[in-house]
Amino acid sequence: MDYKEFCEHIKDEIKGFLPEQYAAYDTQLHTVSKPNVGEQVGLTFVPPISGTPAPVIYLEPYYDAYLNRGMSVGRLITQIADTAVKGIERGRSGVGGMLGLVPDMADWNKVKDKVTVRVIGVSRNTELLKEIPCRLFGDIALIYQVSVKAPDDTLMTVRITNNLMEQYGILEPQLYDTAMENSQRLQKVTCRPMGEVIGDLLGPMDDPIIDEAPAKLYVLSNETLQFGAAALFYPGVIEKIGNSIPEGFYILPSSIHEVLILPKNQGEKAMLENMVQEINETQVAPDEVLSDFVSEYDARTRTMEWGRDPNLTLPEQLKDKTPDRTPMLPKDVIL
Template sequence: MNSEELKDRVKDDLGQMLEAHGIKADISEHHVEKLNASYEALSITPEGSRIGVNANLSAICDAIEDGQSYSEVVARAADSIIAGIENTPEINVEDLTNYDEMKTKLAMEVVSADRNADMLQNVPHEQMEDIAVVYRLILGQDSEGRSSVLVTNDLMEQFGVTHDQLREDALVNAPEIRPSEIRGMSVVMTEMMGPGMIPEIDPADEQMFVAGVSDNIHGAGVIAYPNFFEDAAEKLGGDFYVLPSSIHEVLLVRDNGEMTAKDLEAMVREVNATQVAPEEQLTDHVYHYDSKEHVFEMADKFEERQAERDADERDSDKGSLLDDLKAKKEEVAKEAPEKHAKDAVKKSRGGEAL
């Protein structure tokens, strides 16, 4: 069967599975444009409800076309849809247009500005180098996942607020509902692998830290929080590099002269290419925070700025040395006539004594 026939079959079979589970729902196909991803989806809305769930139809069909068992793939999709419907939080739809209610649910997330250029035209955002900060409403969250809505220009207009107001409220509320965490890499690895699996490291010797939020979902947005960089600089003891591990977290590496931006960027590119799903990638670049100047920038920009600063200091030192030599030369030149006159007097007096 062709792709359209496969989609129709999946849609029909999912409908039957849901009915067998006691769920009657309207199932419609539509195209979803999401940050960092787009796909064909099925929107499943139970009868009598105004809120439904989406199923990634493209992913379902791709798995089947790649040779996976049709029945197993569709069964997994049905289980996921049922879980989503059963765990949908109670939401008063009227509240979705009430900004005073919704602003307390504002979170901040980050995505690649380049990869999402088209989408960002319709989404209020801020720019941090080539990273875009976007705003999302977290409607509900549990062990099965979360329900959220990306704030678009249309939604912002429905709220009747300006971009500036949205940003100000997010800066207040995001750190409250999703506090940032900065943990040493050894601590994170111990939690993942269990005690005793890796050598203990003194916190003062920790070179790499993980920054995100407690649920590890879209936590890289903490870099946009007020005072995040200042707090991180205090914890790390000065300047540091920022590695975009994924949209879920970032890595902070002490700038102690042991690694260059080029080395770190090569590492990020390799990890993105081999270990991070495309829809979860942030960027391939490395960033740097200058704790003295309070500047967040691409790491290569920092190194260029540092090189210029070092060159200026060398020129300044060179200028000081030349000034010292010039002053000494002038002093010697000034002393020469006086010395000549004194020598002449001595010779003259010496002649008279003979």
């Protein structure tokens, strides 16, 4: 069966796999535009009681398992039902979705201290970027989201669209200022040698591989390592790194969670871009890819040449989203 038939079949059959106590839940299909991967179909379990969080399960991975890994539809429905039950139970216990944590999503006064920045790629997301407030830096777009930690420490986010910003009654500069202030408070910047980061992830080893990491390769992110590539745009970060690397540096867009900083005398831009593109294709989850293009900072002139797709023509709606320069920001940032 094709993808549309698969989704409709799952929606129609799934209730027969749910425990009896959840028989009153309705099932609906809807599409959501997600960075890098475009529109995805979500199966929503709508509760009978208004205001209770409704679990949403995206069906693309299950269709891939059906199409390419030979898994039966019955087995997949069982898996989806199990996932749905866990989501429903989380909602009933107060650990549910964003609706349960922030019921007044359209009220600026209720969400303004939860708004943060994140980044996505430009060339992969031109259609999506038309619908959301953003600033473009070459192939990297700075966008905004409402971020909330659930009681179990799960980070939940809702992307801010142009329509939502209009409901807030504010303009993009105010959204930018608020989100940047919150991000620095809630998701503090970190910049550490690659070897240290790998060592923290893997723990003590008899034959550590961290010795293989380039001595002057740094990982720039935030303390949570979630959406940390946006820390590149925190006040003073670029200038602070430039002061520490007088020969200038390259920015390698590792993922939406971090970027890598490499002094210019440690590599060639063309070779680095080839490496980034290969890693994006083989080792980074599709929805976490940031960009294929390397940026270059000249410490002498304090200017950035942002990596971009030379063949991309921006839609008219995005041509005024490019700042004239990287904002010059306070110097008291701590790395």
